[in-house]
Amino acid sequence: MSTSMSVSVSAAASSSLPPLARRRSPPASRVPFRSLRSLPRLLSSARTLLRPAAAMATDGAAPAASSKRGLLIFEAEEDLAESLAMYTAELSEKFAAERGAFTVVVSGGSLIKALRKLAEPPYLETVDWSKWHVFWVDERVVPKDHADSNYKLAYDGLLSKVPIPAGQVYAINDALSAEGAADDYETILRQLVKNGVLAMSAATGFPKFDVMLLGMGPDGHIASLFPGHPLVNEKQKWVAHITDSPKPPPERITFTFPVINSSAYVAMVVIGAGKAGAVQKALSDKKTSDLLPVEMAVLQDGEFTWFADQEAVSMVRN
Numbered sequence: 281m282s283t284s285m286s287v288s289v290s291a292a293a294s295s296s297l298p299p300l301a302r303r304r305s306p307p308a309s310r311v312p313f314r315s316l317r318s319l320p321r322l323l324s325s326a327r328t329l330l331r332p333a334a335a336m337a338t339d340g341a342a343p344a345a346s347s348k349r350g351l352l353i354f355e356a357e358e359d360l361a362e363s364l365a366m367y368t369a370e371l372s373e374k375f376a377a378e379r380g381a382f383t384v385v386v387s388g389g390s391l392i393k394a395l396r397k398l399a400e401p402p403y404l405e406t407v408d409w410s411k412w413h414v415f416w417v418d419e420r421v422v423p424k425d426h427a428d429s430n431y432k433l434a435y436d437g438l439l440s441k442v443p444i445p446a447g448q449v450y451a452i453n454d455a456l457s458a459e460g461a462a463d464d465y466e467t468i469l470r471q472l473v474k475n476g477v478l479a480m481s482a483a484t485g486f487p488k489f490d491v492m493l494l495g496m497g498p499d500g501h502i503a504s505l506f507p508g509h510p511l512v513n514e515k516q517k518w519v520a521h522i523t524d525s526p527k528p529p530p531e532r533i534t535f536t537f538p539v540i541n542s543s544a545y546v547a548m549v550v551i552g553a554g555k556a557g558a559v560q561k562a563l564s565d566k567k568t569s570d571l572l573p574v575e576m577a578v579l580q581d582g583e584f585t586w587f588a589d590q591e592a593v594s595m596v597r598n
């Protein structure tokens with residue numbers, strides 16, 4: 281299996297760039313996003329450099345030709361956060377106009393801090409928050425006010441600061457067991473498909489979220505899908521439970537790969553040297569059978585974009 285990845289290097293991007301195959305990317309240290317004013321041009325240029333993904337999805341199916349992957353590298357975390365806010369706001373506008381709703385999935389962990397600029401001007405005023413429907417790609421089965429709760433993390437860091445209708449924030453039922461909470465969450469998703477809030481992928485038969493804003497652990501896990509855990513091979517369920525998570529707390533629920541890989545857009549946010557080893561493996565052309573979970577995130581018909589700082593790509597060779 282081989283993965284084709286285009287590398288879009290932020291401030292160097294321009295519409296006159298030669299094709300990526302013939303272009304040597306300058307070192308990341310020379311290509312920061314420098315100012316908010318330059319971001320629209322830079323981001324739109326970067327998107328034109330995205331290429332079809334060549335890797336196979338985890339079920340062995342080849343992604344559709346429209347499936348794309350790209351990499352944005354930022355000199356500073358602050359710049360990454362600015363760009364991530366703009367990316368999300370643009371998708372919010374697009375899907376609100378197209379569908380009248382914007383289904384946004386978030387992870388826990390470091391991702392939430394990287395979303396902080398959405399709660400600041402201009403996005404606080406310009407985003408149509410009434411269209412947002414917020415979900416968790418994974419959740420720890422703990423009370424919502426527990427320090428380990430991904431809901432609490434997102435509420436404190438973002439949701440308490442923006443006017444999303446409370447009924448459109450889909451936290452887990454924390455009174456249930458892990459298995460019960462996973463089943464309950466899947467039932468909610470199925471209802472939202474029936475209501476037309478949540479789209480379905482014609483290609484996969486699984487729900488198609490508008491965007492998933494995800495982080496990755498240092499071991500390459502995404503959501504609560506951990507390296508070597510049998511849950512990475514789940515093919516039927518939309519939402520599964522785990523009671524032996526190698527990272528505490530042990531009881532969690534998680535979206536499965538068929539759901540993640542049906543997304544329209546995924547932003548994979550990786551910040552810091554602790555992620556460098558997994559990022560190097562994920563971006564390598566040489567694929568081995570021991571795929572990390574992050575390497576199993578291959579969209580069937582969508583756009584997958586890495587948002588990385590320099591430390592996170594420090595082990596990646598040109």
Ligand SMILES: O=C1O[C@H](COP(=O)(O)O)[C@@H](O)[C@H](O)[C@H]1O
Binds near residue numbers: 387391418494496497
């Ligand atoms: O346990 C979890 O870890 C991952 C990665 O967290 P990070 O702090 O290393 O970014 C996170 O994406 C997931 O939602 C969370 O439950």
